[in-house]
Amino acid sequence: MATANYQQRREQIEHYFDRTAADVWARLTSDEPVSGVRETVRAGRESMRNLLLSWLPQDLTGKQVLDAGCGTGVISIELAKRGAEVIAVDLSQSLIDLANERYSGVDEYHRIQFVVGDMRQVQGERFDHVIAMDSIIHYAARDGVKTLETLAQNVNDSMVFTFAPKTLPLAAMHAVGKLFPRADRAPAIEPISPHSLTQELSNSSALQDWKIGKGHRVSTGFYTSQAMEIARIC
Numbered sequence: 001m002a003t004a005n006y007q008q009r010r011e012q013i014e015h016y017f018d019r020t021a022a023d024v025w026a027r028l029t030s031d032e033p034v035s036g037v038r039e040t041v042r043a044g045r046e047s048m049r050n051l052l053l054s055w056l057p058q059d060l061t062g063k064q065v066l067d068a069g070c071g072t073g074v075i076s077i078e079l080a081k082r083g084a085e086v087i088a089v090d091l092s093q094s095l096i097d098l099a100n101e102r103y104s105g106v107d108e109y110h111r112i113q114f115v116v117g118d119m120r121q122v123q124g125e126r127f128d129h130v131i132a133m134d135s136i137i138h139y140a141a142r143d144g145v146k147t148l149e150t151l152a153q154n155v156n157d158s159m160v161f162t163f164a165p166k167t168l169p170l171a172a173m174h175a176v177g178k179l180f181p182r183a184d185r186a187p188a189i190e191p192i193s194p195h196s197l198t199q200e201l202s203n204s205s206a207l208q209d210w211k212i213g214k215g216h217r218v219s220t221g222f223y224t225s226q227a228m229e230i231a232r233i234c
Contacts, residue, residue, distance in 0.1 A: 006143040013138055017092035026098055029072040040221020048218045048225055052131055052160045053078055055214055055229050060084035063128040068119035069135020073099030080108035089115045089122055120150045127154055132161040134225055141192040149206035158231040165226040166191035209233050
């Protein structure tokens with residue numbers, strides 16, 4: 001099967017989170033009980049979220065941060081608590097509505113601007129950092145790199161993001177996942193080997209002023225994702 005292009009995949013993701021699985025993701029990102037499989041996903045996402053946040057400064061006072069693919073806003077509120085001014089963008093109106101509902105009573109809520117839209121198309125803003133957790137993993141490798149290249153034009157310091165590492169265990173989990181009811185399936189992810197991604201980034205003329213930094217894989221049950229940091233060369 002041919003890989004979906006960026007626009008096609010974007011539409012699939014928007015449809016999934018807005019119409020197919022809005023309630024599923026509302027529960028997954030809450031404290032409500034979930035199935036054993038989803039509990040492993042929840043635990044993996046929490047570990048990854050904590051890891052990515054640990055790669056950013058503890059004090060973000062005066063900094064502007066883009067939460068690209070913010071979902072229900074869990075990372076956004078943590079960034080705001082560190083003093084950051086946050087622009088949190090997601091394709092899903094349902095998830096943005098849920099984020100606003102959950103955090104409107106939190107003191108730091110005024111530091112966050114939740115926006116429905118494409119992470120590539122945040123206009124007229126300059127960011128110190130970008131965090132993109134499990135938001136470019138649904139796109140083909142070239143489209144994922146293109147997204148980083150586009151964002152890099154308006155970023156001063158660093159971008160931390162995740163991708164789906166191409167591994168045999170992950171391939172096996174995908175095969176098992178196809179047995180789930182269609183409503184329970186997330187849009188297909190696009191695995192890429194860490195070596196191939198490193199080469200793509202290193203060969204990018206648009207990222208010649210950037211260097212690859214930290215990297216770490218999180219694998220918990222049915223959740224596998226790999227974090228990477230790229231930083232602007234001073």
